[in-house]
Amino acid sequence: MYTVFLAGGTASGKSxxxxxxxxxxxxxxxxxxxxxxxxxxxxxxVAEVCAAFGDDLVDPQTGELDRALLARRAFAEPExxxxxxxxxxxxxxxxxxxxxxxxxxxxxxPACCVVEVPLLDRVESMTDLADEVVAVTCPLGVxxxxxxxxxxxxxxxxxxxxxxxxxxxxxxxxxxVIDNSGDEKDLLSAVRDWWDAHGWA
Numbered sequence: 001m002y003t004v005f006l007a008g009g010t011a012s013g014k015s016x017x018x019x020x021x022x023x024x025x026x027x028x029x030x031x032x033x034x035x036x037x038x039x040x041x042x043x044x045x046v047a048e049v050c051a052a053f054g055d056d057l058v059d060p061q062t063g064e065l066d067r068a069l070l071a072r073r074a075f076a077e078p079e080x081x082x083x084x085x086x087x088x089x090x091x092x093x094x095x096x097x098x099x100x101x102x103x104x105x106x107x108x109x110p111a112c113c114v115v116e117v118p119l120l121d122r123v124e125s126m127t128d129l130a131d132e133v134v135a136v137t138c139p140l141g142v143x144x145x146x147x148x149x150x151x152x153x154x155x156x157x158x159x160x161x162x163x164x165x166x167x168x169x170x171x172x173x174x175x176x177v178i179d180n181s182g183d184e185k186d187l188l189s190a191v192r193d194w195w196d197a198h199g200w201a
Contacts, residue, residue, distance in 0.1 A: 001100070001110065001111070001112065001113050002131050002132070002198070003112075003115065003129060003131050003132075004026075004112060004113065004114050004115065004132045005115050005120070005123075005126075005127060005129075005130040005132070006021070006116050006117060006134050006136070007118075007120040007133065007134070007136070007165075007170055007174070008137065008180075009143065009160075009167070009170075010147060010152075010160045010161060011143040011144070011146040011147040011150070011157070012136045012138045012180060013138060013178075013184070014116065016187060017136050017178065017180075017191050018030075018114055018116050020187075020191045020192070021112070021114045021191060021195065022114070024191075024192065024195050025111065025112070026112040026113065026114045027110045027112070027113045027114070028114050028116065029099060029113060029114070029115045029116065030115075030116045031092065031096070031115060031117050031118060031123065032116070032118055034092050034096060035092055037095060038088060038091040038092055039065050039067065041062065041064055041065070042063060043091070044091065045087065045088060046058065046063075046065055049065070049070065052083055052087060053070060053074060053080075054073065057069055057070050070084075085122065089122070089123070089126075092123075092126075093123075093125070096115065096126070096129060100113060111198075111200045112195075112200060115130070118164075119164060119165065120135070120165055120169070120170060120173060121165040121169060121173075124173070127173075133175045133176070134174060134175065134176045134178060134194070135167075135170035135171060135173070135174035135178070137167040137170055137171060137177055137178070137179055137180065138167075138179070138181050139181055140161070140167075143157075143161075144157050144158075178191065
């Protein structure tokens with residue numbers, strides 16, 4: 001199965017591209033969802049997180065992790081955030097690798113698996129799992145306006161973007177770049193062209 005890492009910043013159109021690829025027949029995995037899954041009750045990552053950030057993070061009755069409390073502790077300073085990332089990433093990688101090799105997608109194996117990557121710079125060590133890295137890029141001003149029209153506060157948008165890799169970074173680390181400075185129709189057309197070029201039509 002051909003595996004693609006799909007990257008892009010807030011309001012770049014990455015999720016729209018991923019949904020279109022799923023509609024065309026790709027299996028879609030969201031790394032954000034995997035990052036939540038490795039912190040589910042009973043997952044080995046939870047014990048490591050508690051050892052670093054406190055046993056009181058887990059409800060002794062349910063085994064549920066208090067994610068809000070973890071976030072407050074982990075993001076209180078950069079060193080703590082880096083530590084959490086260092087703990088989580090190997091577990092996320094292992095879960096993704098199992099999914100890609102164990103056929104969890106069901107009986108019908110799709111030709112392509114698209115992995116939505118929120119922060120490509122954080123998972124550079126995982127790109128060896130991908131056959132191709134596709135980046136969806138768009139000028140920052142256009143993205144800010146799109147985010148505003150979707151109801152996002154411009155200051156919140158700026159804070160999010162400040163923590164994300166730049167389009168220059170994405171372009172330099174991508175195999176393929178899809179420009180989304182036009183409208184959604186243009187984006188979906190470019191995605192379908194990319195899909196057809198691989199012979200999966």
